[in-house]
Amino acid sequence: MATGRTHRPATRSRGIPEATVARLPLYLRALTALSERSVPTVSSEELAAAAGVNSAKLRKDFSYLGSYGTRGVGYDVEYLVYQISRELGLTQDWPVVIVGIGNLGAALANYGGFASRGFRVAALIDADPAMAGKPVAGIPVQHSDQLEKIIEDNGVSIGVIATPAGAAQPVCDRLVAAGITSILNFAPTVLSVPDGVDVRKVDLSIELQILAFHEQRKAGEGAAADAGAVPLAPKASRKGPDGDVPAVMPA
Amino acid sequence: MATGRTHRPATRSRGIPEATVARLPLYLRALTALSERSVPTVSSEELAAAAGVNSAKLRKDFSYLGSYGTRGVGYDVEYLVYQISRELGLTQDWPVVIVGIGNLGAALANYGGFASRGFRVAALIDADPAMAGKPVAGIPVQHSDQLEKIIEDNGVSIGVIATPAGAAQPVCDRLVAAGITSILNFAPTVLSVPDGVDVRKVDLSIELQILAFHEQRKAGEGAAADAGAVPLAPKASRKGPDGDVPAVMPA
DNA sequence: ATGTCTTTGTGAACGCGTGCACAAAGATGG
DNA sequence: CCATCTTTGTGCACGCGTTCACAAAGACAT
CATH class of the missing domain: 1.10.10.10 (Winged helix-like DNA-binding domain superfamily/Winged helix DNA-binding domain)
Structure with a gap:
């Protein structure tokens, strides 16, 4: 998975x-x-x-x-x-906020799998003022100024981060400060959170990279000789560590 | 994660x-x-x-x-x-096809993390004829009739499934038959594939459910008494198994 | 009521992954 | 050249997760 x-x-x-x-x-x-x-x-x-x-x-x-x-x-x-x-706690109602309404955020807002499991999208939040008021999946996007108020008013404890990587940690900090204790992170960054806050991450490109690894192995080690430009090894002469291409090591 | x-x-x-x-x-x-x-x-x-x-x-x-x-x-x-x-095999070029260009498929097509890692979106495929020719992320969507041809012409070995659950297995079968050996599945279904084919899955709602589980525990077991309607137990009288709510067991 | 047959629930063994703690390796300064 | 200091690489032990294999439990037929 x-x-x-x-x-x-x-x-x-x-x-x-x-x-x-x-x-x-x-x-x-x-x-x-x-x-x-x-x-x-x-x-x-x-x-x-x-x-x-x-x-x-x-x-x-x-x-x-x-x-x-x-x-x-x-x-x-x-x-x-x-x-x-x-x-699993699905007999309860879980209000959720999605922060970052780009392509992915919009896809998440439209995703049917949430509503059918007791999750309710309480609000969509984006930092772009031009997005404010525009409805996505039938829910008007709100500006991130409102973040704290939205979370408190709705008693939200689960947040979804779908922002660009750079914005993720600041958004995360604000969510936590506002009372969020569970975060699902789609931004390709490691989030640091205080104890007591759960973070799960979904990284689309990581999954592809893992597939590529196995795919490369299936293709066979034989055809792996790409003669592209190779960064220099640090300093000392390096012995090829079992399976390495000798040409990679310029001594 | x-x-x-x-x-x-x-x-x-x-x-x-x-x-x-x-x-x-x-x-x-x-x-x-x-x-x-x-x-x-x-x-x-x-x-x-x-x-x-x-x-x-x-x-x-x-x-x-x-x-x-x-x-x-x-x-x-x-x-x-x-x-x-x-x-990881990222020094190679990995052409990828995305099947199912809904909200999620479009988000994936636009996702920058792919291109920067040696993954190239070779084609976008959708079953809806109305989508055909429409550009998404600068790439024209092609009809699924072309699926086999696209895969063979481009030497694609990695496929991404972003279709509704019902369409996933048939699409998967066609992908595999056409030569795909690695699949990233976003549809909420278990795919069955022959040996030698790798499948990784990303299920957005599963992640939320896991968060909900921990969230429920954090909220404390004390407040867990929701007195909603409860399905009947199968037949025999059931003893509440450690931590269960007695009222759930109607004998 | 008794026997047979199906399927659960679990004890036990095994293997992988994690983390500790330290020896070996090399850089750096005198 | 030697001493010191930093950081790697890894042997080892522990714990979690998986799997096997089987006894116990109940349904069902006679």
């Missing part, structure tokens, strides 16, 4: 491992699809296939939530949907 | 752990910033801070690539940029 874990060092919250929490939305999505097809029960094997994971892993994940299955039968779909939703 | 690992069971490619590969783009970004400020060398401590990781982890990561540092001094910025770029 594209996103990575972030700063929290695998803290297991009330006994539920981080890795499990990260998979719960996956199960929930698969279960919702089954629910819409009015499937009453599902076995761990079937559900695991639908979610793209191992069935043993799925059973262990569910075991952290409690004993919600029936042996010999499987899991009750509706019941499980409710339990996971509750565990 | 937002993305997750995907199907590949932590295969370590030529001795470089997956976890390390996932961090290389992070280091590269930090190094590029230093390079632009003409910083000649950097210590593991400084670079680790800039990348938001532990310095021991960074040194261990680099040790998988080779011995590229100088003790007592640190790492040569330019040299390291080149080595990591080469390791």
Whole structure:
């Protein structure tokens, strides 16, 4: 997947491992699809296939939530949907602000996956005065002057940053100061936040780079000889460290 | 972070752990910033801070690539940029197609982070005939009829799927059949692909759900009593499994 | 009621990733 | 040339996550 874990060092919250929490939305999505097809029960094997994971892993994940299955039968779909939703906190209403209404911000505002999961876009915020008042996804964009007021008035605790990299940290600081305690960051920067604030990041180009790495390997090491200009090595003579191209090392 | 690992069971490619590969783009970004400020060398401590990781982890990561540092001094910025770029395969040109030019697809097409890393948007593809010919980010959208031809003519091996969930698997199948071997999937679906094809997924709503989970915990378990309608438990009487709300279990 | 069959829930083993802590390496100054 | 000081590279131990494999539990048929 594209996103990575972030700063929290695998803290297991009330006994539920981080890795499990990260998979719960996956199960929930698969279960919702089954629910819409009015499937009453599902076995761990079937559900695991639908979610793209191992069935043993799925059973262990569910075991952290409690004993919600029936042996010999499987899991009750509706019941499980409710339990996971509750565990994830999706039975609550989560107002969210999106800061930075460029192409990505607009795409996020229009994204249907939020509303269907209890997330409500409370406000769109942008630093460009020309954007102010212009409706995006049916919601008028507000100027960033209003940021603190918007967050306090709506009791927002989750913020989405979709600004350019340079603006991200200042925006982040203001969000945190205004009371935001969870941030989803799309800007390609490392955000520094005080303890108690969660940050998750999504970096589109990082994902592509990881794919490129594997793609390069699949293409075979043989064809890797591009004779382009090569920066000089620092100083000392370098021995090619296993698999390096000798020409890269000008001594 | 937002993305997750995907199907590949932590295969370590030529001795470089997956976890390390996932961090290389992070280091590269930090190094590029230093390079632009003409910083000649950097210590593991400084670079680790800039990348938001532990310095021991960074040194261990680099040790998988080779011995590229100088003790007592640190790492040569330019040299390291080149080595990591080469390791990630970014010294090559990677043509990429984006399928599904909605809000998100358009945002991706406009995203600057791709071009600056050796990725070239070779084509934009959409199923809507009305989109055909319309330029997005300076590139004319082509109809999906042309998909196979585009991929073959341009030697594309990386595809980005930004379609609605329902269209994702058929598109994926066509991409794979046409020769694509790496896919970045933004559609909220599990894609099934043959062996040898890498899939990474980015799911925006999953990230928010994970944040909501932690947010709920931060808010304290005390206030968790929402007395909404609760689906019935399957059949048998259920004992509340440690921390559950008794009222949820109607026997 | 009893037996069979399916499927869950979990104990245990294994492997990967992380972080500590230190020895080796080299730069720098006298 | 030697001493000192900084910073790398890594051996080691620990903990989390994954997977296997199986006993326990319940449904269902007879």
